[in-house]
Amino acid sequence: MAEDGAAPRIHLHIGRNKAGSTTLQDFFLAERDTLAASGLRYCLFGHLKDSVPGVLGFQTQFELADHARAGHDRAYLVSNEFMFGWPRDYTDSMAAGLAGFDVRIIAYIRPYGAWVCSAYADAVKHGESSRDFDNYLDWLRPRISAWPYLEGWGEAFGWDRVRVRSIDPRDLEGGDLIGDCLSALGLDPAPAVAAGRSNRAPDFGRWSRCCGPSSSGMTRPAGMRPAGASPTRCAR
Numbered sequence: 177m178a179e180d181g182a183a184p185r186i187h188l189h190i191g192r193n194k195a196g197s198t199t200l201q202d203f204f205l206a207e208r209d210t211l212a213a214s215g216l217r218y219c220l221f222g223h224l225k226d227s228v229p230g231v232l233g234f235q236t237q238f239e240l241a242d243h244a245r246a247g248h249d250r251a252y253l254v255s256n257e258f259m260f261g262w263p264r265d266y267t268d269s270m271a272a273g274l275a276g277f278d279v280r281i282i283a284y285i286r287p288y289g290a291w292v293c294s295a296y297a298d299a300v301k302h303g304e305s306s307r308d309f310d311n312y313l314d315w316l317r318p319r320i321s322a323w324p325y326l327e328g329w330g331e332a333f334g335w336d337r338v339r340v341r342s343i344d345p346r347d348l349e350g351g352d353l354i355g356d357c358l359s360a361l362g363l364d365p366a367p368a369v370a371a372g373r374s375n376r377a378p379d380f381g382r383w384s385r386c387c388g389p390s391s392s393g394m395t396r397p398a399g400m401r402p403a404g405a406s407p408t409r410c411a412r
Contacts, residue, residue: 183277184247184249185278185280187252187253187280187282187360188255188270188281190259192260192283192284193260194286194294194298195285200284200353216251217232218231219233219234219240219253219254220233220254222235222258222259244277267332268332283339284353285340286343287344292320295316299312339360
């Protein structure tokens with residue numbers, strides 16, 4: 177946390193999507209009073225502003241910066257996975273708007289094979305894609321690597337301000353996503369013990385060969401062939 181007289185610290189949890197963001201956001205929201213008592217104000221940001229009555233929110237980084245400069249809290253936390261994949265000029269604008277603050281970036285990455293399967297499951301579940309898996313994978317392939325997105329954040333804020341972790345339990349402090357994030361925030365990870373996981377992806381067994389623990393060597397599941405349906409918009 178920021179020392180007395182220092183600029184407030186602003187934590188930006190930027191996602192990635194399909195990497196535990198909903199679980200973390202549900203926890204932050206449920207435990208916002210406990211976080212506030214520890215000196216960390218959880219705020220809604222961007223399109224999430226006003227989505228929960230009574231919870232402080234900001235549409236832009238400039239609104240957040242104005243509020244923080246007024247000295248209301250020692251530290252702030254915003255979480256929005258759409259920040260991970262937005263255009264680079266948005267990231268640069270975020271850095272400019274929060275200049276002078278102690279900004280820390282937190283990002284979680286899902287192993288690529290599992291991330292692709294989860295993204296496909298979500299697109300099918302919400303009717304956002306009628307592609308078969310093979311065609312969906314071909315469409316998604318240029319977007320799979322996290323590096324181009326992380327590079328923008330590292331260059332805009334400085335790599336010493338960016339913390340990236342895989343959501344593989346072996347890479348998390350205590351093997352737990354929420355506990356790991358609380359540790360990154362400088363807080364006691366103990367409250368994570370009773371927390372559950374949100375937004376579980378459907379369990380489609382025939383994707384299991386694609387969704388192994390490795391982030392490389394991704395293979396296409398057998399038994400999935402073009403369905404003949406016309407492709408529709410597919411969420412990122």
